[in-house]
Amino acid sequence: MTGPVRSSILMRSLRIAALQLRLGATSGMAYRSDFLLEGVMALIWIALTLLPWFVLFDGRPTVAGWDRSEALIVIAYFTAVRAVLEGLISPSLVDLVEKLRAGTLDYVLLKPVDAQVMISTSRCEPWKVFDLLFAVGLAVYAFAERGAAPAPGDVALGLAMFVAGLLVMYALWVLCAAASFWVVRLDNLTFLLGAIFDVARWPVDVFRGVWGFVFTFIIPVAVMTTFPAMALLGTLDARTALATIGGALALVVGSRLVWRMAIRNYTSASS
Amino acid sequence: MSRRGRTLRALPTLLRIGFAETVAYRAEFLVWILTTTLPLVMLALWTSVAAEAPFRGFTSEDFVAYYLATLIVRNLTGTWVAWQMSEEIRGGQMSMRLLRPLHPFVAFAAGHLAAVPFRGLVVLPIAAVLLVSSGGSALTREPLQLALLAPSLALAWLITFSILFALGTLSFFVTKTMALLNLYFALYSLFSGYLLPLPLLPGWIAGVAEVAPFRFMLSVPVELMTRSLDRAQIAELMLGQLGWAAAGLAGALWMWRRGLRHHEAVGG
Numbered sequence: 001m002t003g004p005v006r007s008s009i010l011m012r013s014l015r016i017a018a019l020q021l022r023l024g025a026t027s028g029m030a031y032r033s034d035f036l037l038e039g040v041m042a043l044i045w046i047a048l049t050l051l052p053w054f055v056l057f058d059g060r061p062t063v064a065g066w067d068r069s070e071a072l073i074v075i076a077y078f079t080a081v082r083a084v085l086e087g088l089i090s091p092s093l094v095d096l097v098e099k100l101r102a103g104t105l106d107y108v109l110l111k112p113v114d115a116q117v118m119i120s121t122s123r124c125e126p127w128k129v130f131d132l133l134f135a136v137g138l139a140v141y142a143f144a145e146r147g148a149a150p151a152p153g154d155v156a157l158g159l160a161m162f163v164a165g166l167l168v169m170y171a172l173w174v175l176c177a178a179a180s181f182w183v184v185r186l187d188n189l190t191f192l193l194g195a196i197f198d199v200a201r202w203p204v205d206v207f208r209g210v211w212g213f214v215f216t217f218i219i220p221v222a223v224m225t226t227f228p229a230m231a232l233l234g235t236l237d238a239r240t241a242l243a244t245i246g247g248a249l250a251l252v253v254g255s256r257l258v259w260r261m262a263i264r265n266y267t268s269a270s271s
Numbered sequence: 272m273s274r275r276g277r278t279l280r281a282l283p284t285l286l287r288i289g290f291a292e293t294v295a296y297r298a299e300f301l302v303w304i305l306t307t308t309l310p311l312v313m314l315a316l317w318t319s320v321a322a323e324a325p326f327r328g329f330t331s332e333d334f335v336a337y338y339l340a341t342l343i344v345r346n347l348t349g350t351w352v353a354w355q356m357s358e359e360i361r362g363g364q365m366s367m368r369l370l371r372p373l374h375p376f377v378a379f380a381a382g383h384l385a386a387v388p389f390r391g392l393v394v395l396p397i398a399a400v401l402l403v404s405s406g407g408s409a410l411t412r413e414p415l416q417l418a419l420l421a422p423s424l425a426l427a428w429l430i431t432f433s434i435l436f437a438l439g440t441l442s443f444f445v446t447k448t449m450a451l452l453n454l455y456f457a458l459y460s461l462f463s464g465y466l467l468p469l470p471l472l473p474g475w476i477a478g479v480a481e482v483a484p485f486r487f488m489l490s491v492p493v494e495l496m497t498r499s500l501d502r503a504q505i506a507e508l509m510l511g512q513l514g515w516a517a518a519g520l521a522g523a524l525w526m527w528r529r530g531l532r533h534h535e536a537v538g539g
Contacts, residue, residue: 195306
């Protein structure tokens with residue numbers, strides 16, 4: 001395939017992804033009464049996330065080298081990544097499992113657009129924006145408590161690491177999606193993804209021994225919150241940052257390959 | 272034949288069906304059980320905290336015992352009946368159940384009870400290994416408390432099931448029950464001792480937890496396993512469980528009758 005054709009396919013995919021997301025957001029916003037409900041629920045979940053943090057630092061000044069405000073920044077990142085997970089990634093996975101079971105995935109595969117793009121953006125829940133706002137609020141509060149704003153360079157790196165964390169999350173989700181081609185009745189796979197991700201609300205140093213290793217390399221939740229928080233605090237070394245970003249990109253490429261393999265082996269449910 | 276006699280005769284078959292369903296969807300079930308990670312996350316966190324020095328009287332071993340007991344109780348008593356009812360009411364399958372000469376409370380309860388052994392099979396070995404390796408000394412050895420553990424678990428299951436059944440009947444009235452169920456789970460996590468041991472809860476939250484039903488759904492069996500209690504305390508906890516079980520059961524059946532009057536079947 002020649003260069004210009006390839007780039008126009010990419011542009012078209014992006015345009016369709018944006019269109020699908022806008023459609024999802026519009027249909028989500030049609031239910032106005034959910035607005036208040038989801039806002040209140042977001043507040044309750046954040047309160048529940050903060051309670052153990054509050055209890056813990058009420059009795060101790062530091063835990064595994066992290067103090068009160070540093071741990072709060074990890075929680076802020078956790079809230080932000082969870083917002084993307086629950087607002088964008090999980091709804092699409094649920095949709096995929098439904099399509100697999102009903103056999104309507106065939107219609108997606110028949111379209112002259114990349115199936116991964118179509119599936120990844122098939123649904124979204126716009127109200128999760130609340131959680132993103134709360135996350136920013138928590139981070140601002142944490143830095144106010146520290147009495148010093150982060151350096152501009154650290155903010156840039158913190159944002160880059162946030163994106164890397166989201167890429168890792170997305171890649172894991174694509175792997176789950178690929179798995180659901182083989183084991184169809186796994187609609188609670190999203191819950192599993194969410195449950196494992198729950199670990200990320202604490203700095204990874206808290207988990208000692210084998211668990212610290214597992215959560216950094218095997219199920220890389222540390223990458224999603226601890227490293228970005230360290231970047232924002234200016235304590236992340238360049239090598240870890242580069243390794244994380246490289247690892248995230250490699251994981252995205254790897255998950256793409258697994259997805260293609262899954263699609264190739266897919267034998268519809270409808271016929 | 273009387274209604275009660277019919278129900279009793281149907282019970283073994285219902286249990287068998289429930290068990291067969293659990294076995295048929297074993298992969299799904301296993302994933303579901305694995306999602307109960309919160310106690311393990313909290314366990315890792317608090318043991319690490321308590322490794323330096325006990326945290327407000329809780330040693331590392333206390334935390335291991337507490338959260339593993341929580342994991343066991345949560346898995347043995349958890350049910351998804353509200354979600355199932357909500358789906359069946361929206362999808363129309365509930366109409367089939369209404370045709371049968373059997374109260375749906377019994378039918379659902381049998382189906383969910385049948386899943387308990389499978390859950391036990393998965394959870395108990397993990398918990399036993401972990402307990403023996405690091406938290407054994409924090410477990411109770413009081414014969415009375417050990418004897419009351421099984422009845423306490425049964426009551427906790429009944430309270431949980433009744434409340435979730437009552438929440439399930441809300442689908443007769445409103446369409447958006449998922450948000451309500453999320454709210455329920457948030458309250459449960461907070462007040463039942465699932466998130467933190469009740470003695471660690473701050474001020475008024477601890478006060479609410481004392482009287483709310485959630486404590487009797489999770490914390491009471493856990494306390495029986497991990498704390499040494501005197502006779503009066505044990506009696507108080509067990510009576511509380513009995514009271515909430517009776518209230519929950521009555522409430523669930525009342526809600527069901529109210530909901531049914533509201534019901535307009537969907538689909539065919």
